[in-house]
Amino acid sequence: MRTHIKIAWSVLSLAVLGAVLVKAGSAPKAGTQPAAPPRHSLSTTTSAVLLREAIPGTSPNAQTLRQGQYLVAAGDCMSCHLSKGGEPFAGGLALKTPFGTIYSSNITADRETGIGGWTGDQFYQAMHDGIGARGENLYPAFPYPWFRRLRRADTDAILAYLKTTPPVKYTPPANDLHFPLNLRAMVKGWNLLYLKGGEFKDNPAQSAEWNRGAYLVNGPGHCSGCHTPKGRLGADLTAQSFYGGNLDNWVAPDLTPNRRSGLGGWGLEDISEYLKTGRNVHAGAAGAMADVVTYSTSLLTDADRHAIGIYLRSLAPSPAQAGVAPAGSALRKGAAIYSDVCASCHLENGVGQPRYFPPLGHNAMLQQADATGLEHLILAGGRIGSTPSRPSPLSMPSFAWKLTDQEVADVATYIRNSWGNQAPVVSASEVAQTRSKLGLGARRPTANSGDWP
Numbered sequence: 001m002r003t004h005i006k007i008a009w010s011v012l013s014l015a016v017l018g019a020v021l022v023k024a025g026s027a028p029k030a031g032t033q034p035a036a037p038p039r040h041s042l043s044t045t046t047s048a049v050l051l052r053e054a055i056p057g058t059s060p061n062a063q064t065l066r067q068g069q070y071l072v073a074a075g076d077c078m079s080c081h082l083s084k085g086g087e088p089f090a091g092g093l094a095l096k097t098p099f100g101t102i103y104s105s106n107i108t109a110d111r112e113t114g115i116g117g118w119t120g121d122q123f124y125q126a127m128h129d130g131i132g133a134r135g136e137n138l139y140p141a142f143p144y145p146w147f148r149r150l151r152r153a154d155t156d157a158i159l160a161y162l163k164t165t166p167p168v169k170y171t172p173p174a175n176d177l178h179f180p181l182n183l184r185a186m187v188k189g190w191n192l193l194y195l196k197g198g199e200f201k202d203n204p205a206q207s208a209e210w211n212r213g214a215y216l217v218n219g220p221g222h223c224s225g226c227h228t229p230k231g232r233l234g235a236d237l238t239a240q241s242f243y244g245g246n247l248d249n250w251v252a253p254d255l256t257p258n259r260r261s262g263l264g265g266w267g268l269e270d271i272s273e274y275l276k277t278g279r280n281v282h283a284g285a286a287g288a289m290a291d292v293v294t295y296s297t298s299l300l301t302d303a304d305r306h307a308i309g310i311y312l313r314s315l316a317p318s319p320a321q322a323g324v325a326p327a328g329s330a331l332r333k334g335a336a337i338y339s340d341v342c343a344s345c346h347l348e349n350g351v352g353q354p355r356y357f358p359p360l361g362h363n364a365m366l367q368q369a370d371a372t373g374l375e376h377l378i379l380a381g382g383r384i385g386s387t388p389s390r391p392s393p394l395s396m397p398s399f400a401w402k403l404t405d406q407e408v409a410d411v412a413t414y415i416r417n418s419w420g421n422q423a424p425v426v427s428a429s430e431v432a433q434t435r436s437k438l439g440l441g442a443r444r445p446t447a448n449s450g451d452w453p
């Protein structure tokens with residue numbers, strides 16, 4: 001399942017600022033009729049293959065194209081610019097927000113509907129300032145607040161590479177944002193407040209490796225776009241950078257070295273392996289992270305994944321959360337449900353089978369203060385995406401049909417407080433909310449209830 005909200009960016013900010021900053025003459029995106037993304041035979045696997053297709057030659061031009069291809073992977077452009085059943089980079093993926101839907105643009109080499117006719121200046125302006133070719137503001141659902149760290153040579157290389165990809169004539173549907181957010185000029189106010197810094201500059205006090213990691217994480221990788229909590233106006237709460245964020249009814253966990261909720265228990269090799277294969281002895285990458293691994297981090301070099309780890313491990317740990325012990329009765333009920341429906345894969349003592357069924361003891365994903373991601377996983381199931389080194393996807397079944405809200409809450413509370421884990425109680429009403437947001441309906445047992453095929 002492809003996720004629809006990629007960046008926990010809130011359009012609310014625009015509503016608040018818009019009242020003050022709205023300017024006449026701001027043109028919403030051309031009023032095209034919504035069109036279905038083009039159907040074709042390329043599967044998502046083929047899209048990932050495109051990103052690692054060897055570009056032959058030793059000319060400076062070939063080297064630039066290889067650099068551009070690599071940065072397109074580092075920037076995870078494919079995850080957002082590919083819609084289900086659509087062509088690579090043709091866009092049309094719906095990014096749903098509470099205030100309406102934004103569709104990703106066509107960034108193929110097509111001159112009419114894509115960016116085939118763009119100049120290097122225009123492309124740099126889009127990546128750096130979020131300004132489109134007609135001078136219009138782009139919405140920050142496009143991660144230009146991070147991409148502005150890229151140097152001009154890097155954006156030139158990306159454009160050169162994108163111009164060599166198959167041109168696709170396709171106009172994504174017009175955005176469907178409610179007034180006044182449909183007025184692009186409102187983004188100007190947001191930019192004034194939040195668009196900070198420029199191209200990445202090395203910190204001379206740190207090693208070359210650390211600087212490489214900092215660049216990849218805070219520039220193309222835009223990791224904090226998902227892993228940092230957002231403020232009322234939708235921008236990163238920078239004082240809590242990498243403390244974990246909430247998106248698309250899922251949680252992007254704490255990436256600081258906090259020993260419970262973060263990566264404190266992971267070695268450098270564990271981080272590298274997770275980014276390369278989507279799994280390691282501690283966890284499996286589901287939700288939006290599955291696409292990040294498939295289209296981005298699995299395609300980086302080992303040296304770059306190592307550099308990302310070096311940088312993440314240098315962050316200050318997030319503060320420890322106060323624990324609240326759950327009632328014994330909830331734990332007993334949860335333990336019984338666990339034995340019944342989870343232990344067949346994750347085993348009775350939660351040890352699982354590392355790299356296949358993630359071990360649940362000392363598990364950071366389970367110990368996030370916000371349990372939405374766990375509720376989502378139990379209700380909807382999950383899937384680790386495929387990577388060059390682990391080509392077959394791995395999935396966990398959905399339990400929405402089998403467990404009541406109370407049962408999901410009890411089993412979640414139980415595993416959040418077993419085998420070394422400690423995290424707040426999950427309530428049935430919280431689970432009910434997540435279930436309704438996911439549109440999973442109520443439990444539907446029948447005499448023959450089995451698993452989904």
Ligand code: HEC
Pocket residue numbers: 006007029071072075076077078079080081095102103104105106107114115123126132133137138139140141142143147158220
């Ligand atoms: C988190 C999702 C996301 C990612 C990742 C992403 N984009 Fe986009 N991009 C969008 C959305 C959404 C838009 C449309 C914004 C709008 O309409 O205001 C967009 C628009 C653009 C545009 C403007 C096109 C036009 O016609 O105005 C360019 C250029 C672009 N993206 C390039 C890239 C490149 C290059 C990468 C990777 C380095 C990338 N994007 C990664 C979501 C994303």
Ligand code: HEC
Pocket residue numbers: 006007216217221222223224225226227247250251252253255261262263271274283284285286287288289292297308364365373
């Ligand atoms: C589009 C949103 C998004 C982006 C961008 C993103 N992540 Fe994630 N990440 C997630 C989600 C969601 C999870 C939780 C996956 C799960 O529950 O299985 C996650 C999980 C992780 C984990 C595992 C944490 C744990 O304790 O299990 C690591 C490590 C990680 N991400 C690193 C990164 C790095 C490094 C980057 C940037 C290169 C990045 N992520 C970019 C959404 C994102």
Ligand code: HEC
Pocket residue numbers: 282283284285286338341342343344345346356357358360363365366374377378381382383384394395396397399411412415
């Ligand atoms: C058929 C085997 C199977 C069953 C049954 C199963 N799981 Fe899973 N589980 C998996 C697989 C495979 C993954 C890795 C893929 C993923 O994260 O979606 C996983 C992942 C998880 C994770 C994420 C761990 C991490 O660090 O990312 C949690 C938590 C979890 N399962 C809890 C449960 C609970 C609770 C139940 C019972 C309600 C359950 N599982 C039943 C196979 C199973």
